[in-house]
Amino acid sequence: MPAPFRTRRMVEFSDTDMAGIMHFSAFFRFMESAEHALLRSLGLSVFGINDPDGGDAKISFPRVSARCDFHSPARCEDEVDIDVVVQKLGTTSVTYGFHLSRNGEELAVGEMTSVCCRLHDGAKPQPIPIPADIVALLRRYAQ
Numbered sequence: 261m262p263a264p265f266r267t268r269r270m271v272e273f274s275d276t277d278m279a280g281i282m283h284f285s286a287f288f289r290f291m292e293s294a295e296h297a298l299l300r301s302l303g304l305s306v307f308g309i310n311d312p313d314g315g316d317a318k319i320s321f322p323r324v325s326a327r328c329d330f331h332s333p334a335r336c337e338d339e340v341d342i343d344v345v346v347q348k349l350g351t352t353s354v355t356y357g358f359h360l361s362r363n364g365e366e367l368a369v370g371e372m373t374s375v376c377c378r379l380h381d382g383a384k385p386q387p388i389p390i391p392a393d394i395v396a397l398l399r400r401y402a403q
């Protein structure tokens with residue numbers, strides 16, 4: 261099984277709440293930035309993937325689902341390891357799995373699903389099959 265993509269991020273003061281622990285919304289930001297780092301590591305960008313059919317439209321990956329289970333609190337200046345895997349590659353969708361830990365201790369487990377869409381100005385995104393070259397890259401982290 262391929263190793264997950266791993267990145268690390270420190271918990272900032274602004275990530276915490278009045279109880280001194282990382283706020284639940286910050287876990288979603290950590291997962292999102294880890295996904296973006298995975299995409300960059302594959303030579304992809306969150307901005308402006310060109311339409312494989314040509315034309316001016318851009319390809320984007322809006323999220324249709326995001327969830328997280330919180331197992332142990334993180335605190336300001338903790339270093340959090342974020343492991344990302346591709347849990348499912350569908351026709352138009354990709355589901356990432358996230359495991360957040362501190363020195364090997366599990367903090368949270370999450371999941372996000374994005375859908376490959378063609379964007380037209382002002383119109384609802386149109387789901388399209390994930391381009392084959394992007395599928396091939398994402399398979400490196402497929403479980």
Ligand SMILES: CC(C)(COP(=O)(O)OP(=O)(O)OC[C@H]1O[C@@H](n2cnc3c(N)ncnc32)[C@H](O)[C@@H]1OP(=O)(O)O)[C@@H](O)C(=O)NCCC(=O)NCCSC(=O)c1cc(O)c2ccccc2c1O
Binds near residue numbers: 350351354
């Ligand atoms: C995105 C939509 C246009 C999809 O339209 P629709 O729902 O009609 O599509 P389908 O029913 O055909 O489903 C497509 C595909 O998704 C799977 N799926 C659908 N719902 C779920 C679910 N709840 N959980 C898991 N999977 C689901 C379904 O099985 C299909 O998969 P296949 O692989 O079988 O094809 C429409 O839903 C829409 O417009 N939704 C609103 C999107 C939105 O506003 N999201 C919130 C903001 S997006 C965002 O925050 C964001 C963050 C980033 O970090 C980005 C990074 C890079 C690019 C973009 C980003 C971004 O937009």
